[in-house]
Amino acid sequence: MRRVTLRDIAQEVGRSPATVSKVLTGRGDSLVSAETRRAILDAARRMGYSPNLAARALVTGRSYCIALWTETLADFHSIVANQLMDVLRPSRYEMVITDVVKHPDWHAYFQRSAPWPVDGIVVLDSPQSVEAYLEAAQGRTTPIVSVGAYYSEKTDYVAVDLSVGVREAVHHLVEQGYRRIAHLTCRHGMRPGDARRTAYERAMVELGLPAEIIIAEESSREHALRVIRDLLRGPFTAEALVCFNDEMAIGAYRAVCEAGLKVPDDVAITGCDGIPDTRYFPCRITTIEQPVETICRLAWECLMRRLDDPELPRQRNIVRARLVVRESSLRRSPQETKTIPCPGESS
Amino acid sequence: MRRVTLRDIAQEVGRSPATVSKVLTGRGDSLVSAETRRAILDAARRMGYSPNLAARALVTGRSYCIALWTETLADFHSIVANQLMDVLRPSRYEMVITDVVKHPDWHAYFQRSAPWPVDGIVVLDSPQSVEAYLEAAQGRTTPIVSVGAYYSEKTDYVAVDLSVGVREAVHHLVEQGYRRIAHLTCRHGMRPGDARRTAYERAMVELGLPAEIIIAEESSREHALRVIRDLLRGPFTAEALVCFNDEMAIGAYRAVCEAGLKVPDDVAITGCDGIPDTRYFPCRITTIEQPVETICRLAWECLMRRLDDPELPRQRNIVRARLVVRESSLRRSPQETKTIPCPGESS
DNA sequence: CTGAAAGCGCTAACAA
DNA sequence: TTGTTAGCGCTTTCAG
Numbered sequence: 001m002r003r004v005t006l007r008d009i010a011q012e013v014g015r016s017p018a019t020v021s022k023v024l025t026g027r028g029d030s031l032v033s034a035e036t037r038r039a040i041l042d043a044a045r046r047m048g049y050s051p052n053l054a055a056r057a058l059v060t061g062r063s064y065c066i067a068l069w070t071e072t073l074a075d076f077h078s079i080v081a082n083q084l085m086d087v088l089r090p091s092r093y094e095m096v097i098t099d100v101v102k103h104p105d106w107h108a109y110f111q112r113s114a115p116w117p118v119d120g121i122v123v124l125d126s127p128q129s130v131e132a133y134l135e136a137a138q139g140r141t142t143p144i145v146s147v148g149a150y151y152s153e154k155t156d157y158v159a160v161d162l163s164v165g166v167r168e169a170v171h172h173l174v175e176q177g178y179r180r181i182a183h184l185t186c187r188h189g190m191r192p193g194d195a196r197r198t199a200y201e202r203a204m205v206e207l208g209l210p211a212e213i214i215i216a217e218e219s220s221r222e223h224a225l226r227v228i229r230d231l232l233r234g235p236f237t238a239e240a241l242v243c244f245n246d247e248m249a250i251g252a253y254r255a256v257c258e259a260g261l262k263v264p265d266d267v268a269i270t271g272c273d274g275i276p277d278t279r280y281f282p283c284r285i286t287t288i289e290q291p292v293e294t295i296c297r298l299a300w301e302c303l304m305r306r307l308d309d310p311e312l313p314r315q316r317n318i319v320r321a322r323l324v325v326r327e328s329s330l331r332r333s334p335q336e337t338k339t340i341p342c343p344g345e346s347s
Numbered sequence: 348m349r350r351v352t353l354r355d356i357a358q359e360v361g362r363s364p365a366t367v368s369k370v371l372t373g374r375g376d377s378l379v380s381a382e383t384r385r386a387i388l389d390a391a392r393r394m395g396y397s398p399n400l401a402a403r404a405l406v407t408g409r410s411y412c413i414a415l416w417t418e419t420l421a422d423f424h425s426i427v428a429n430q431l432m433d434v435l436r437p438s439r440y441e442m443v444i445t446d447v448v449k450h451p452d453w454h455a456y457f458q459r460s461a462p463w464p465v466d467g468i469v470v471l472d473s474p475q476s477v478e479a480y481l482e483a484a485q486g487r488t489t490p491i492v493s494v495g496a497y498y499s500e501k502t503d504y505v506a507v508d509l510s511v512g513v514r515e516a517v518h519h520l521v522e523q524g525y526r527r528i529a530h531l532t533c534r535h536g537m538r539p540g541d542a543r544r545t546a547y548e549r550a551m552v553e554l555g556l557p558a559e560i561i562i563a564e565e566s567s568r569e570h571a572l573r574v575i576r577d578l579l580r581g582p583f584t585a586e587a588l589v590c591f592n593d594e595m596a597i598g599a600y601r602a603v604c605e606a607g608l609k610v611p612d613d614v615a616i617t618g619c620d621g622i623p624d625t626r627y628f629p630c631r632i633t634t635i636e637q638p639v640e641t642i643c644r645l646a647w648e649c650l651m652r653r654l655d656d657p658e659l660p661r662q663r664n665i666v667r668a669r670l671v672v673r674e675s676s677l678r679r680s681p682q683e684t685k686t687i688p689c690p691g692e693s694s
Numbered sequence: 695c696t697g698a699a700a701g702c703g704c705t706a707a708c709a710a
Numbered sequence: 711t712t713g714t715t716a717g718c719g720c721t722t723t724c725a726g
Contacts, residue, residue, distance in 0.1 A: 006719065025720095025721080027722095048484060052464055053720095054718090055718070058704085059720055059722080060721070081420045082420035085446055097443070115400075116410075116443070117401050140350055225627075276568065280572075362712075362713085363713045363714080364703085374706095399704070400704095402702070402705090403704055406703085406704055406706080
């Protein structure tokens with residue numbers, strides 16, 4: 001059975017498609033007799049009409065759809081996606097997710113299977129995608145906003161500054177009496193200029209402490225677990241781990257547990273991002289919390305303003321991620337420490 | 348600057364739009380001279396062309412876009428969304444996320460801001476949405492597949508059977524020596540016929556044990572934490588908690604920790620869904636694992652088959668979620684138990 | 695208040 | 711091998 005179209009409704013009520021359109025979009029509300037309007041609304045409901053948004057977008061140039069470009073929908077990224085949905089809900093916008101990062105050949109991608117025609121694009125933690133797009137798009141005007149700790153300055157952006165938080169973390173650890181403070185990061189975090197690593201190194205220099213960097217292949221729990229597990233087999237001297245993100249912190253935590261060591265007494269751990277898990281760990285994990293709600297709201301506002309006025313000067317937003325101190329980095333006197341028992345595991 | 352269209356390219360190379368279309372879609376590859384093809388491809392690249400998918404969809408009736416209807420993008424749902432993206436990646440499909448559950452007035456929703464015209468719809472854990480859609484759509488033929496532990500039989504489905512897993516959980520706890528086994532659930536889980544609750548009650552009857560149900564407002568960590576925290580202030584007699592999902596298990600775990608009790612010695616905990624967090628908790632959490640990869644693959648196959656042949660008989664898939672035993676439900680002899688210390692918290 | 699006509703950008707049949 | 715034509719479903723002047 002064919003989908004019901006405007007024309008069908010027009011026929012049904014003996015009016016023209018134009019009139020039906022006016023009623024159904026609400027655009028000509030005052031120009032249509034109440035009677036006609038009622039008949040049309042009624043028929044539309046009865047016949048189960050729903051507009052073809054592709055057709056509408058084709059003529060209006062508006063899709064009421066925005067894209068989220070992200071590498072995955074896991075971990076912290078899924079939290080952003082979820083929050084963005086919350087921001088969108090009051091509007092009539094929908095969100096299409098494109099995992100654009102995995103398409104290395106941008107030109108081919110755009111030509112073969114271009115993304116949906118959206119009214120705006122939020123790019124999460126992927127300045128490469130932004131810049132590849134800007135180049136390929138050559139003056140196309142779909143608003144695009146670069147969001148996250150990794151962002152591009154070539155377009156509107158909502159940047160997250162992690163460096164203050166990392167500095168706070170290092171200083172906090174020193175205040176707690178830790179001295180051998182290592183940075184657990186991943187290959188990605190080793191790229192030149194990485195904010196986290198740089199801030200860590202700078203803070204250590206500031207405090208006259210030797211920097212030590214532990215590098216895992218990827219920033220996942222599993223990779224962190226393996227790296228720390230291996231290190232713990234040899235002589236492990238770090239007293240504290242400033243981790244690239246919460247995922248790595250959780251993996252490292254597990255490795256420390258398995259080795260029969262105690263967090264935070266033997267090893268302190270801090271994460272980054274502020275995923276909910278850090279709050280519910282038996283030993284809550286100190287982390288550097290990204291203000292996700294603010295980030296998403298700002299991104300949305302950027303897009304809407306840009307849509308209104310393409311000539312607007314570059315919109316630059318910077319939000320700070322701040323340290324949230326929890327038990328995983330708080331050295332307490334023995335009598336203060338309640339222990340929560342938990343079987344380790346032997347493998 | 349206007350977007351580059353087919354016509355622009357046609358003009359540029361002195362050919363007709365039809366020819367350009369043939370080349371760019373690859374559909375008429377053999378019917379076009381190599382020379383013309385090269386020229387077109389070249390111009391398209393040079394001019395930064397990318398097709399208007401709305402226009403294409405309008406004429407072909409294919410959008411190469413599927414929708415995921417879900418309540419949120421958090422917790423377990425985000426894992427499914429992420430996996431679905433993985434399944435989609437090799438295809439040329441994109442995914443639009445609609446949080447359709449929060450639109451109670453379906454008719455209004457469809458008429459005012461209908462969702463994108465997609466080639467298929469995956470509905471996660473929301474039979475109401477499926478049925479509202481089927482009713483509102485009246486014979487429209489967008490393939491729709493109902494997925495999850497809550498599903499509708501009125502369309503193709505990939506059902507997750509949790510009951511076997513819940514039964515396994517209860518039996519496992521009894522084998523470990525637990526007797527006072529309560530079910531921690533939420534209002535949602537109290538609706539008549541809920542698979543988890545029903546399976547729990549049945550298993551308890553089977554074993555001649557008294558059922559006890561603890562009900563939180565919602566199935567979140569926070570709500571579980573509060574409910575169990577409150578119960579622990581009074582006389583708490585449950586030795587084991589079979590939780591509605593992993594979120595609640597994690598919340599309950601935290602409450603038990605805070606009270607200075609030990610998991611699993613004082614209280615055993617089992618979750619449901621199999622989110623990654625359960626594997627990385629210092630004390631790994633026993634859970635009932637949903638085979639997410641299988642679920643997503645089957646859903647996708649359902650959609651594609653249905654797209655090929657709308658007359659296909661109803662596709663019914665059932666996958667089982669099975670118990671995965673971890674430390675949170677394993678009673679060990681004291682000398683086996685390594686404890687992992689962790690500061691409790693007083694508030 | 696209503697409708698006729700044009701056209702958004704693209705594809706598909708058919709003709710040349 | 712290429713171009714012409716028609717039209718997908720909708721909105722938008724503009725004329726009635």
